[in-house]
Structure formats: C-alpha cells, structure tokens
Amino acid sequence: MSTYKVPTMAEMAGKGESPEVLFWVGCAGSFDDRYKAVTQAFVKILNKVGVSFAVLGPEEACTGDPARRAGNEFLFQMQAVANIQVMNGYNIKKVVTACPHCFNTIKNEYPALGGNYEVIHHSQFLQQLINEGKVALKGGGEFKGKKITFHDSCYLGRANNVYEAPREVIKALDVELVEMKRCKTKGLCCGAGGAQMFKEPEPGRKDINVERTEEALATGASAIAVGCPFCLTMMTDGVKNKEREADVKVYDLAEMIAKDMGI
Amino acid sequence: MSFLPQLIFLIILSAASFFLIKRVKFLRRNIFLGKAETRNDHPEKRWQTMALVAFGQQKMFKRFLPAFLHLMVYVGFVVINLEVLEFVLDGILGTHRLFAPILGSIYTVAMNVFEFLAFAVLLACVIFLIRRNVVKVPRFTMPEMKGWPAMDANIILVIEIVLMIAILKMNAADQILAARGVDHYIPVGTLFFSGLLSPLLENFSSEFLIFVERAAWWFHIVGILAFAIYVTYSKHLHIFLAFPNTWYSNLKPKGEMANMPAVTNEVNMMLGIPTDAPADPPAEIGRFGAKDINDLSWINVMNAYSCTECGRCTSECPANLTGKKLSPRKIMMDVRDRAEEVGKSLDAGGKGLEDGKSLLGDYITKEELNACTSCNACVEACPVNIDPLSIILEMRRYVAMEESGTPAQWNAMFQNMETSFAPWKFSPQDRFNWAEKVKEEEIPD
Numbered sequence: 001m002s003t004y005k006v007p008t009m010a011e012m013a014g015k016g017e018s019p020e021v022l023f024w025v026g027c028a029g030s031f032d033d034r035y036k037a038v039t040q041a042f043v044k045i046l047n048k049v050g051v052s053f054a055v056l057g058p059e060e061a062c063t064g065d066p067a068r069r070a071g072n073e074f075l076f077q078m079q080a081v082a083n084i085q086v087m088n089g090y091n092i093k094k095v096v097t098a099c100p101h102c103f104n105t106i107k108n109e110y111p112a113l114g115g116n117y118e119v120i121h122h123s124q125f126l127q128q129l130i131n132e133g134k135v136a137l138k139g140g141g142e143f144k145g146k147k148i149t150f151h152d153s154c155y156l157g158r159a160n161n162v163y164e165a166p167r168e169v170i171k172a173l174d175v176e177l178v179e180m181k182r183c184k185t186k187g188l189c190c191g192a193g194g195a196q197m198f199k200e201p202e203p204g205r206k207d208i209n210v211e212r213t214e215e216a217l218a219t220g221a222s223a224i225a226v227g228c229p230f231c232l233t234m235m236t237d238g239v240k241n242k243e244r245e246a247d248v249k250v251y252d253l254a255e256m257i258a259k260d261m262g263i
Numbered sequence: 264m265s266f267l268p269q270l271i272f273l274i275i276l277s278a279a280s281f282f283l284i285k286r287v288k289f290l291r292r293n294i295f296l297g298k299a300e301t302r303n304d305h306p307e308k309r310w311q312t313m314a315l316v317a318f319g320q321q322k323m324f325k326r327f328l329p330a331f332l333h334l335m336v337y338v339g340f341v342v343i344n345l346e347v348l349e350f351v352l353d354g355i356l357g358t359h360r361l362f363a364p365i366l367g368s369i370y371t372v373a374m375n376v377f378e379f380l381a382f383a384v385l386l387a388c389v390i391f392l393i394r395r396n397v398v399k400v401p402r403f404t405m406p407e408m409k410g411w412p413a414m415d416a417n418i419i420l421v422i423e424i425v426l427m428i429a430i431l432k433m434n435a436a437d438q439i440l441a442a443r444g445v446d447h448y449i450p451v452g453t454l455f456f457s458g459l460l461s462p463l464l465e466n467f468s469s470e471f472l473i474f475v476e477r478a479a480w481w482f483h484i485v486g487i488l489a490f491a492i493y494v495t496y497s498k499h500l501h502i503f504l505a506f507p508n509t510w511y512s513n514l515k516p517k518g519e520m521a522n523m524p525a526v527t528n529e530v531n532m533m534l535g536i537p538t539d540a541p542a543d544p545p546a547e548i549g550r551f552g553a554k555d556i557n558d559l560s561w562i563n564v565m566n567a568y569s570c571t572e573c574g575r576c577t578s579e580c581p582a583n584l585t586g587k588k589l590s591p592r593k594i595m596m597d598v599r600d601r602a603e604e605v606g607k608s609l610d611a612g613g614k615g616l617e618d619g620k621s622l623l624g625d626y627i628t629k630e631e632l633n634a635c636t637s638c639n640a641c642v643e644a645c646p647v648n649i650d651p652l653s654i655i656l657e658m659r660r661y662v663a664m665e666e667s668g669t670p671a672q673w674n675a676m677f678q679n680m681e682t683s684f685a686p687w688k689f690s691p692q693d694r695f696n697w698a699e700k701v702k703e704e705e706i707p708d
Contacts, residue, residue, distance in 0.1 A: 061691075078681075158517055
C-alpha cells in the first residue's frame with residue numbers, strides 16, 4: 001500500500017517534470033482548520049483518480065482578492081504580480097482551486113497583469129472526473145437518498161456563471177437536491193464576500209449568514225453543500241446560531257465525494 | 264383666421280423642441296462630467312444585449328406581474344407614438360385625421376389597436392398607483408424614496424392616465440360628430456373602447472362636442488410635449504436611456520474588477536520588473552479611486568441617469584435585506600443628484616465640482632460602502648444592466664488609497680497580507696503544514 005502524495009512544483013521542477021494541473025490551495029485551504037479538511041479531501045481524490053497535479057506549497061501567497069475588494073489596489077497588485085512571477089516561472093498552464101475567490105481572481109484579473117492560465121473551480125473539475133467515469137462513486141454512502149441543498153457562492157455563480165457543475169456533482173451522489181427559494185442567479189450571499197470575511201458587519205438588524213441559513217434550514221435539508229471556504233464558515237456559524245449543528249451538517253463538495261469514495 | 268390654430272401649434276412645437284434640445288444638452292454635459300472610457304468592443308454582442316434587455320424587456324420578466332403591466336405601458340408608449348405623428352402633421356397642416364383616407368380600413372384596425380393599448384396603459388398605471396400608494400410594495404417605500412422620488416413616480420402615472428383618457432374621449436366625441444355628418448369629421452368605422460364612452464357624450468350638442476374633441480386633441484398633444492420635457496427632469500428618463508445604457512453594458516464576467524494600470528506601473532518599478540510605461544511621470548497625477556462624479560466613468564453617470572428607481576437592486580441586496588444602511592438604488596440616485604448639482608452650478612457660473620462638496624461624504628457614507636459584499640445581486644437584478652457595484656468599489660479604492668480610511672480590521676488584514684502573505688496572521692512557513700497528515704495516510708483500495 002502506498003500513501004497519498006502531495007508533490008510541490010519545486011520538487012517536480014527539480015526532477016524535470018511538470019504536472020498537468022496546479023492545485024491552488026488558497027489561504028483558507030492552507031490555514032483554516034475546517035477548510036484544511038477540504039484541501040485534504042480534494043488531494044485524496046486527485047491521488048485516487050491518478051491526476052497529475054502539484055501544489056505551490058510554501059511558494060503560494062494570497063491572490064490579493066480581499067485587499068482589492070477592500071480598496072487596496074497596491075497590495076492586491078503586489079500579491080498578484082509576485083504570484084504570477086512564480087506561476088510563470090513554472091510555466092503553469094492549468095489551475096484548479098477549491099476557492100471561488102481565488103478562482104475569480106486568477107481567471108479574470110491575473111490576465112491584465114500577465115498571468116494567463118486555464119482556471120477551473122474544483123466543482124467543474126469534479127464534474128469532469130465524474131462524467132469521464134474516473135471517480136467511482138459507490139452511491140450507497142451516507143448521503144444516499146438524503147435531502148441536500150446547495151448554497152451558490154457569489155463568486156462562482158453570478159460572478160462567473162457556474163451554476164450547474166456543483167449541482168451535477170451533488171446529483172451524482174444519488175441524493176435529493178432541494179433548492180432554496182433564492183438560488184442560482186438569485187442566490188443570496190453568505191455575507192463574507194467583498195472582504196466582509198475580515199471585519200465585523202456594519203450595524204444592522206441581522207447577520208446575513210443567519211438570514212441565509214434560515215432559508216437553507218427551511219428546505220428541510222439534512223446537509224448544506226457549499227463550494228467556497230468563506231461560505232463554509234458563514235453557513236457553519238449560521239447553523240450554530242440556530243442551534244441545529246446536531247442534525248444539519250455543512251460540507252464542501254469535495255468532502256462529500258471523498259466520503260462517498262470511502263477515502 | 265383658420266391659420267391661427269396652425270400658427271399656435273407651430274409656436275408650441277418649436278418652443279417645446281427648443282427647450283427639449285437645451286435639456287438634452289444639459290444632461291449630455293452632466294453625463295460627460297464622468298471620465299472618458301471606451302467601451303465599443305464586440306459591437307454585435309452589444310446590439311444583441313440592447314435588443315434583448317432594453318427592447319425585449321428580458322430582465323423585467325424575472326418578476327412576472329410588474330413585467331406584464333410594464334410591457335403594456337411600454338408597447339403602448341411605442342405604438343401610440345405612431346399616432347402622435349399624425350397629430351403633429353394634422354397640427355402643422357391644419358388637417359384632420361390625415362391618414363384616414365389614405366389607409367382606409369387599415370386605419371380602423373390601427374385605431375382599435377391604439378385604443379386597446381390606451382386602455383391597457385390606463386389600467387396598468389392605475390394598478391401601479393395602487394401598488395405604490397395602497398399596497399405599499401416595500402421597495403417603493405424605502406427611506407430614499409421619501410419626498411420627490413415618490414411624488415415623481417405618482418406624477419408620471421397620473422399624467423399617463425390623463426393622456427390616455429384624453430385620447431379615448433377625443434375619439435368618442437370625434438365619432439359622434441362624424442356620425443352626425445358634421446364638417447371635417449370622418450367616420451373611421453367602429454372603435455370599441457372609445458365607443459364605450461359614447462353614451463356619456465351623445466346627448467350633448469355638436470358645438471359642445473366639437474369643443475370637447477378639440478380640447479382633448481390640444482390637451483393630448485401639448486400634454487405629450489410637456490411630458491417629454493418633464494421626463495428630462497425625472498427618473499422616467501429610462502425610456503430613452505435604457506437603450507444606450509444596455510448597449511454599453513459590462514460584457515466581462517461580473518466578478519472581474521477593472522485593473523488600475525497606474526498602480527501596475529508603480530508595482531512593476533518597485534519589484535524591478537521592466538515596464539512599458541513612459542519614464543516621465545504624467546503631468547497630471549490622477550486620483551486613485553473615486554471621490555466625486557468626475558472620478559467615475561461617464562458610463563457610471565449614464566447608469567445613474569438611466570435608473571428609474573424601481574428598487575429591484577435594493578430588494579435583493581443582502582446588506583439592505585439585513586438592515587444595513589447600503590441601498591444600491593440610493594447609490595445610483597446619489598450619483599445622479601450630485602451630477603445634477605454640479606451641472607446646475609456650472610450653468611449658473613458657480614464653482615461646479617469645486618463647491619467644497621463631493622459624492623463621498625456629502626452623499627454616500629463610508630458605512631454604506633463598507634456594508635457591500637460585492638455579491639453582484641444588484642447588478643444581476645437591474646432590468647437595464649446598471650452596475651452599482653463598480654461605483655462602490657471605485658469609492659472604496661479612494662477611501663483605502665487616498666484617505667487610508669478603511670476600517671481597522673481591514674487594515675489589520677492588509678498588514679497580515681504584507682507580512683504573512685495571507686489575510687490571517689499565520690507564519691508563511693506553516694502554509695504547507697496541512698499536507699503532513701495526508702501524506703502519512705495510506706490510500707485504501
């Protein structure tokens with residue numbers, strides 16, 4: 001039996017190899033305790049399927065997205081230009097990431113600064129693997145027949161028109177996908193975008209994540225699926241706020257697929 | 264003597280046109296207070312967007328009832344304006360129903376279509392008035408709608424109702440007179456909707472009916488000209504601006520923020536990357552981000568003038584829904600009101616942009632800007648593709664880079680990013696620690 005491998009670009013370059021795809025982990029995927037589990041689940045899937053991938057490891061830095069949304073263009077561009085130098089240095093062509101904010105920034109905003117890559121979100125990557133029959137889903141796992149609702153991330157949905165890939169991934173698990181009243185183009189934000197993740201909300205009647213969680217709970221779903229580290233945090237906090245953490249779980253798509261694969 | 268009405272008509276028409284041209288010039292100048300921006304790429308896609316979104320009302324139909332009622336008013340507006348052509352020609356030439364003899368039975372059909380639409384517009388406007396003033400649909404009663412905006416909406420609806428009643432009453436009197444064989448009046452066949460009004464008028468003398476018919480005619484045509492001028496002072500400008508506004512839509516992915524090339528040059532110089540920027544700094548160093556309307560693009564200002572204050576943006580804004588101060592509709596109204604203020608000041612020989620006021624602070628507060636999650640719900644919701652988000656983000660750039668006025672927690676995030684290359688305070692050496700555990704696990708079969 002062999003163990004899971006997590007090669008870095010530096011190691012691969014040292015051996016004169018180059019992977020098919022760079023897995024951009026992102027800051028939440030690297031440091032946030034809850035989201036590290038998602039990173040690990042995704043890496044396990046990549047190993048199991050035999051995808052040729054590598055990560056930047058310690059050479060990765062924040063894409064700069066929250067700095068740019070908070071108005072600090074200098075800081076954003078400092079981060080972006082440094083990242084682009086690293087990625088171009090490794091001659092990277094294709095990037096996959098589990099963070100819609102990283103996805104949006106690298107895909108749409110790095111080209112203006114000299115970083116041109118094919119960028120896909122892990123929901124799209126997983127959908128491709130499932131469609132190609134590369135992911136052997138058992139379909140009888142813990143999710144079978146259960147009600148699951150999907151929370152659209154703004155930076156995946158409205159920002160980049162990715163609505164179907166995450167839903168296809170969920171449906172592949174043989175579950176009952178139930179939609180919230182506000183979904184797809186009308187999806188309600190979790191409250192964390194635009195650098196809100198890094199400050200307290202402005203004064204108001206209610207927190208946005210509570211409003212969204214109430215809507216998710218109203219579907220009667222036993223799990224809320226997300227495809228974004230910030231949404232994961234916000235929805236998890238929302239479920240706790242409503243004291244429903246015992247019966248309603250919040251999962252990332254990669255975790256659900258990995259669970260079903262038994263890894 | 265018989266030329267007098269024609270003369271009066273010509274004078275009114277010329278005066279209205281003169282005034283209208285003046286107003287259009289004022290609005291055009293105000294829009295171009297915004298910065299130059301070229302957005303002419305993919306013309307075929309732009310025409311298509313305009314055809315679908317403005318002409319085809321595509322995004323209106325996300326909410327069926329108001330969309331259906333609005334469609335009646337919209338089609339009514341476009342089609343009934345064909346009849347206005349006849350009105351104008353009759354007014355100039357001193358004729359009556361100029362097209363009737365030429366078109367024959369087609370004229371009868373056209374008149375019945377016009378009357379149906381006039382009735383539909385009337386009904387839709389009555390329902391709209393009820394929605395605003397009786398049902399009080401929440402998005403029409405929010406704080407930014409108090410005062411003039413609410414009044415403006417009601418004035419428009421009442422004018423439209425009165426104009427439609429004038430058309431129907433005119434036709435009713437006209438056809439009774441035609442049936443009585445009064446000179447000039449031409450029978451045009453059965454008119455269904457105005458026919459319903461005939462019993463109200465039948466018992467009056469022909470002299471009185473001629474007065475009613477003429478009064479309604481003059482009221483309608485003068486009313487339309489006055490309304491055209493009123494529109495330039497009103498949120499109702501969307502009836503014209505929706506078309507250029509959708510043509511100049513942002514066709515890029517909604518998540519993409521525009522790059523700032525001036526910053527790129529500085530960053531490249533700091534990092535020692537060769538840049539193709541000129542060695543000499545530009546003579547006039549522009550501001551970073553937007554403090555006032557002249558820092559925004561002219562497309563932002565046109566967006567503001569195209570806004571009809573329907574509030575679909577605000578009703579889908581997560582910040583507004585949870586009681587924060589931000590309302591994307593208010594952002595657009597503020598941009599327009601500031602452009603109006605500066606424009607009026609300039610016309611009066613005043614200080615214009617140098618009046619000591621600015622969009623940021625005097626109209627829009629930091630609290631509003633800081634509440635935005637950049638989720639694009641407002642952009643998606645707008646039936647005419649207005650983009651409030653780009654204004655909010657440009658203003659955040661000014662606050663961060665020119666004022667260093669971002670909230671303390673964001674400043675801490677900036678600091679973390681500068682020192683640890685992550686928004687949280689973690690050591691960059693620990694970035695890859697997540698892999699340790701998974702590398703030790705065995706892959707099951």
